[in-house]
Amino acid sequence: MEKRARVLIDCEDAKGLVYKISKVFYDRDLNIDNNREFVDKEQNRFFMRTVVTGLFDVNELLEELKSVVPDDAHIRVIEPKTKKIVLLATKESHALGDILIRYMDGDLGADIECVIANHDTLRDLVERFDIPFHYIPAEDLSREVHEAKVMEQIDQYTFDYIVLAKYMRILTPKFVKAYPQQIINIHHSFLPAFIGANPYKQAFERGVKIIGATAHFVTDDLDEGPIIAQDVIPVNHRFSWKDMQRAGRDGEKIVLSRALSLVLQDRVFVNGNKTVIF
Amino acid sequence: MEKRARVLIDCEDAKGLVYKISKVFYDRDLNIDNNREFVDKEQNRFFMRTVVTGLFDVNELLEELKSVVPDDAHIRVIEPKTKKIVLLATKESHALGDILIRYMDGDLGADIECVIANHDTLRDLVERFDIPFHYIPAEDLSREVHEAKVMEQIDQYTFDYIVLAKYMRILTPKFVKAYPQQIINIHHSFLPAFIGANPYKQAFERGVKIIGATAHFVTDDLDEGPIIAQDVIPVNHRFSWKDMQRAGRDGEKIVLSRALSLVLQDRVFVNGNKTVIF
Amino acid sequence: MEKRARVLIDCEDAKGLVYKISKVFYDRDLNIDNNREFVDKEQNRFFMRTVVTGLFDVNELLEELKSVVPDDAHIRVIEPKTKKIVLLATKESHALGDILIRYMDGDLGADIECVIANHDTLRDLVERFDIPFHYIPAEDLSREVHEAKVMEQIDQYTFDYIVLAKYMRILTPKFVKAYPQQIINIHHSFLPAFIGANPYKQAFERGVKIIGATAHFVTDDLDEGPIIAQDVIPVNHRFSWKDMQRAGRDGEKIVLSRALSLVLQDRVFVNGNKTVIF
Amino acid sequence: MEKRARVLIDCEDAKGLVYKISKVFYDRDLNIDNNREFVDKEQNRFFMRTVVTGLFDVNELLEELKSVVPDDAHIRVIEPKTKKIVLLATKESHALGDILIRYMDGDLGADIECVIANHDTLRDLVERFDIPFHYIPAEDLSREVHEAKVMEQIDQYTFDYIVLAKYMRILTPKFVKAYPQQIINIHHSFLPAFIGANPYKQAFERGVKIIGATAHFVTDDLDEGPIIAQDVIPVNHRFSWKDMQRAGRDGEKIVLSRALSLVLQDRVFVNGNKTVIF
Structure with a gap:
């Protein structure tokens, strides 16, 4: 055949x-x-x-x-086969929600195995889509202990990619090593500008006229992995950093979904610390 | 060798x-x-x-x-060989000037054989670059007669492409037929919006929030030829149509130069009424 | 106080x-x-x-x-008061879903009173968000009769705006007149390019290098109402019209949500057939 | 009157x-x-x-x-009065040429008093526009001595702004202090990404999918002054760093000219390390 x-x-x-x-x-x-x-x-x-x-x-x-x-x-x-993904999130719903709507629509090109979060905020949203939601609080836990619990949960599933849909925690090298070229993150700036915490606040302080978002594979070096997709949004002096954050969310979710779509179609090669995208 | x-x-x-x-x-x-x-x-x-x-x-x-x-x-x-172009213009200097600066810089990838214009306005600019300038006024002439004079002048040169750098006259089918897939025009709107005269005024009247520019091969159907490159610029209610025109000029010149560069590198195939660009 | x-x-x-x-x-x-x-x-x-x-x-x-x-x-x-909206849709979930996620997140700035659709496709999605869904099929009905049923349903609610989230039916002047400056539509092209049916197919046939989306108030003239927001997405010869449609969806939903946000913050004045946006 | x-x-x-x-x-x-x-x-x-x-x-x-x-x-x-500018350049003609064409066209909104350069490369271009060109070589001179010569030349003129049209030398605090809020620079990256030397090479090494340009007032901190305008250009894995540089030039010249136009129209306020632009 x-x-x-x-x-x-x-x-x-x-x-x-x-x-x-x-x-x-x-x-x-x-x-x-x-x-x-x-x-x-x-x-x-x-x-x-x-x-x-x-x-x-x-x-x-x-x-x-x-x-x-x-x-x-x-x-x-x-060969054609629906890929499987696991989502990690924290409290924000925009990136996760965008993926959920595409999933429900049959437009995602992947099955969502579960959502794992370090807060319980998104449970209601996720369960409305009949997707398992695992709340693994990080409070009072060392990074290592919390992450071990997350990995234990993840490893209950078979999957192709882990998507960090605004998962606001830093991953340890151990975690990254366990899933090589399988973890996709969305960073809320046009990297390499504003590496690290609260890029919108950094952007506001610097007085930039454009803000952006970057989807990338996660490697050991924070915010330094191979870039898959980027986009920018114009801002001006009337934007508070909260306004920038609000405006930036649209960019974040679109860039993450676009990057995920490219990866799921096997269009992305990792080439050292860069990507080749067909 | x-x-x-x-x-x-x-x-x-x-x-x-x-x-x-x-x-x-x-x-x-x-x-x-x-x-x-x-x-x-x-x-x-x-x-x-x-x-x-x-x-x-x-x-x-x-x-x-x-x-x-x-x-x-x-x-x-x-085989590698510097291509030759002939430029047609009217009064505006931005698109022409952009090409002249690239030419002088060795960045154009073509030799400019001459500039032909239906007004004498641009003579001073062109002659500063030691390029022949031919003023062929259209006043009191039928379109056919004027065009015959232009063609006569053009045919003094050997060239690969004719570039309409804001040449504000409509070409007859005879002219178009004489240089198939050799005439590149810049239209001051994101075609197919605002076909025809004064697109910025049309854009202003319509109240659009983006204006644009389109570089295309010229065919018999006005503003309907294969599109090579397009770009847009955001505008808002504070823009008069003159402001739109002023803002649009940057788009026009960049889009025309980008299209010309693609054509000169033999990256553009005409595919019916479309282009394939590598 | x-x-x-x-x-x-x-x-x-x-x-x-x-x-x-x-x-x-x-x-x-x-x-x-x-x-x-x-x-x-x-x-x-x-x-x-x-x-x-x-x-x-x-x-x-x-x-x-x-x-x-x-x-x-x-x-x-x-004075500050949460506005109310009614959504009309057909089969596509992206624009509607984007609004639903913002709503759930508390980010929409409006309450959704109900969704009315001429197909039953979106019922499952809408009801997951505990929002009333009214299916009013148009089959075998004249435009007038179907619309009268829609208006009857709409008028069960009090609301500030009607949002057409990819509602694929043309409204009669009677409907438009009943809700002046209250109906917001998303058109899947950068108007005034590609007015009417299937803009992506039109865009594909024309071989454009950018596609777009336009949110506007609805007036009697199809696709001619005051424009609130527009955006574009680059495409190329590798895009089929289905690919353009897929890529365009992101633009559509973002532009509609952005326009809706501006309207809900009372930032949009209608000025004849244009808008003034602060 | x-x-x-x-x-x-x-x-x-x-x-x-x-x-x-x-x-x-x-x-x-x-x-x-x-x-x-x-x-x-x-x-x-x-x-x-x-x-x-x-x-x-x-x-x-x-x-x-x-x-x-x-x-x-x-x-x-x-009150309305044509402002005067002094241009500093090195070897590249694109940003300077863009300003010269606008000047010749009457579109610049300023008189160009002179061009000062640390190489003689641009003399021919500048003199074609009948603008004084001062070549002040830096070879074998300390930064301080060279700059003193430049300042001596500058101070022969009265002017409102100094425009660094790809002037590839770092200014000392003394120079910056002498012309407060009067020096406008174009940096060839979307700051704060790629501060310092050869941003395109840095961008290439990092594998970004967008490159950019930033026009800013010059302050003591290199590439840290108040940003006036920024723009970006999409790139991909097929771009060498030379390709990025070539593509980036269009962004550089447009952003610099746009920033200059805003400044010349007195639309730009400096607000600490930021700008307010009307």
């Missing part, structure tokens, strides 16, 4: 990669529905994302692709 | 085109520096732009490419 | 209006918290929005203001 | 300021053409810009205004 798959390859650049890879598809009589490549010349690294349709066995295709690309290649052949 | 060329192909879509074309490059031991493709599924049309380096004869490469793609294919192998 | 009110005045322009109006506030010992004026010179019309705090009787203040401004003045002294 | 003036007032906020100031205009039978105020509640500071027309003596008006506002008030009554 005819199948469809997304083929993602990244490897050291070499002569003839497009030819060799497209030959594999051609020889197997696969249709290329969509194809994009990029070569990072500075890192000498090749990236390719192809959507193929036809008759194929995933493992055979994988093996054959392996035989034509450099040894260091990272190859994925991804 | 090693050469570099841009290879542009557009043709009916068919199975294996990426493979077949990349095989030609591979067999000739050419390096692919940059490669982008697109398939317009609705029109069943394939577009590809590849930058290759290596040892090759242009005609041989062209012949070999022809042998692997559908008969209707339009193939260009373009 | 100290009170707070928004004072909105629009009238024929005349010398000394700012002085005379601010004198009323000064003589009554009211604080001006915020003050903005605008004079439309073309229409010779004055607009002013002032937030005052202090001790005052609304009717007395109103009378005194009347005595210092031209006879045609439209004066409102609005 | 009827005159026109811009009245700019900033002072500690107090009750009745709008009333008292507009009373002065009313009593003198002056027309208010345009009026905007703002109160910075955090700093308890009042800002007002009014355009008045009528019969008045500037000094008398000034005295009368002084008598109704707090003692700390900074009042300016500015």
Whole structure:
């Protein structure tokens, strides 16, 4: 039966990669529905994302692709399957709510396994959508102990990505290491401006004329992970920092949802501390 | 000696085109520096732009490419060469001036052969840059007669593109036909809003909150040609239409220069009444 | 007891209006918290929005203001009170959902009285928020008969504004007349481009590089009412019209919510077929 | 004879300021053409810009205004007069060229007294516009000695503002102090991101998806002065840092020219380390 798959390859650049890879598809009589490549010349690294349709066995295709690309290649052949996500949140509903509405609409492209929060504020909203809500308070707990509880809860689920929908706690290296390239965060500034706490207050103090939002993969370095999407909103002297925060929420939720959509469609490669997005 | 060329192909879509074309490059031991493709599924049309380096004869490469793609294919192998443009203008200096500054800076990527205008206003500016300025007044002349004089002047030059840098006259089908896909215009609205005369006045009357600019290839249908680039600028109730015009000028010049840059880099394919831009 | 009110005045322009109006506030010992004026010179019309705090009787203040401004003045002294809205929708959830999440969050600045829809699709979503949902099918009914049923339902409620959250039916002049300057619509293009049905398909056919959304008051002329807010989203040749529609949804919901917020804060004056927004 | 003036007032906020100031205009039978105020509640500071027309003596008006506002008030009554600017540049022509074209067009709203540069590269361009060009090389000179020469040259001219059109040298506190709130700079990033040298390289290394430009008044703290205008440009993984630089130039020149225009129209108040812009 005819199948469809997304083929993602990244490897050291070499002569003839497009030819060799497209030959594999051609020889197997696969249709290329969509194809994009990029070569990072500075890192000498090749990236390719192809959507193929036809008759194929995933493992055979994988093996054959392996035989034509450099040894260091990272190859994925991804068949259509609804991905699963776990959401972490705190008290704010805008980013979470945007994802919930898309989910209900069938527009999210993922199943939401659960929402975990360090406050109980969002329970009512989440449970209205029949999604499990786990309240794990952090009060009186060390960061490590609280996080261990969160991880224990997370690990009850199978999932592809963890989405921090305004989760206002810093993650430890242990947590980050446990889910490599799987954690997506929304930071409420156009990074690298206003790293750290309360970016809107920082923006207000600095008197900027634009504020922004940044969705990125989480790495050990706070607010330093590979950026997936960014957007900005104009502000002026009439904005208090609360006004900036209010205006910024729209940017935050749209940028997070856009980044999540790109990731769920397997359009995002991590390239060192950057991303390649097709 | 090693050469570099841009290879542009557009043709009916068919199975294996990426493979077949990349095989030609591979067999000739050419390096692919940059490669982008697109398939317009609705029109069943394939577009590809590849930058290759290596040892090759242009005609041989062209012949070999022809042998692997559908008969209707339009193939260009373009070697590095500074393109030439002719500018048409009227009285306003912003779009023209932006191109002149880029030209002087070596940033334009083209030689300016001359400026032709239906007013003498811009002579001083143009001649400061040692560029021939031809004043061809339209007063008391029929459109046809005036245009014949303009064409006569234009045809003194060899050039790749005619750029209408706020040339405020409508071209006849005869003119348009003489330079197919070679005429680039900047229209001072985000088309298709405000087609025709004085778009800023129209925008003011309508009370819009954004104004824009559109660079497009000129076809017989006024303001209906394939769009290359567009941008917008926010406005509000405090803007008179003159204010909109003033604010809009920045958009116009940037959009025209950006479109021109894309065209000069051979990044723009015309696809029916649309463009494909790599 | 100290009170707070928004004072909105629009009238024929005349010398000394700012002085005379601010004198009323000064003589009554009211604080001006915020003050903005605008004079439309073309229409010779004055607009002013002032937030005052202090001790005052609304009717007395109103009378005194009347005595210092031209006879045609439209004066409102609005005390803080949560406004009420009625939502009309069809099948799409994004614009409606965005308003629901803001409502639940306490961020909307209005109470939602009910949602009325010509399809039953959104019932589940709406009822999860404990908001009355009225399904009034249009099938087999003339526009007039269906609308009469909708109006009958609407008139069960008291409300300040009717918000068309992607209500995909054209309203008759009778309906529009019944709720003057009270109906807010979101149109899925940057008006006046792509008036009428399926703007995304129109945008796709035209090959534009930006798409947009426009929130406006509804008047008798379809898509011609005073514009409150607009925004745009960049697109390119890779977008099908379905992709444009998907991308455009974010713009639509943000623009509608932003327009609604401005209206609910009494920041929007209608000025002929335009708006003045403070 | 009827005159026109811009009245700019900033002072500690107090009750009745709008009333008292507009009373002065009313009593003198002056027309208010345009009026905007703002109160910075955090700093308890009042800002007002009014355009008045009528019969008045500037000094008398000034005295009368002084008598109704707090003692700390900074009042300016500015009659129409073409302002004068001095430009500092290095090698790049885009920002300088944009200003030159506007100047030639009569669109700048200022006379250019001269261009001073630490390289001779731009001489040809500048002299084509009949503007004095002073080349003051910095090679083999200490910062202090070079700057003393620049100041000596500057002080040959009378001027209102010094515009740094991509002047790639850091100014000493002595220089900054000599021209308080008179020096406008364009920084090639959306500050406070990428302070310091080569922001595009920094942006490239960080993998951002937007780059920007910031026009600001120069203060002692490098890149920390009050921001006048900012804008951003989208980029992606295909951009080298040279591409970012090229794309960023358009933003730089537009932002600088926009900021300069606001300043020349006396629309910009400095408020601590921020600006209030009417």
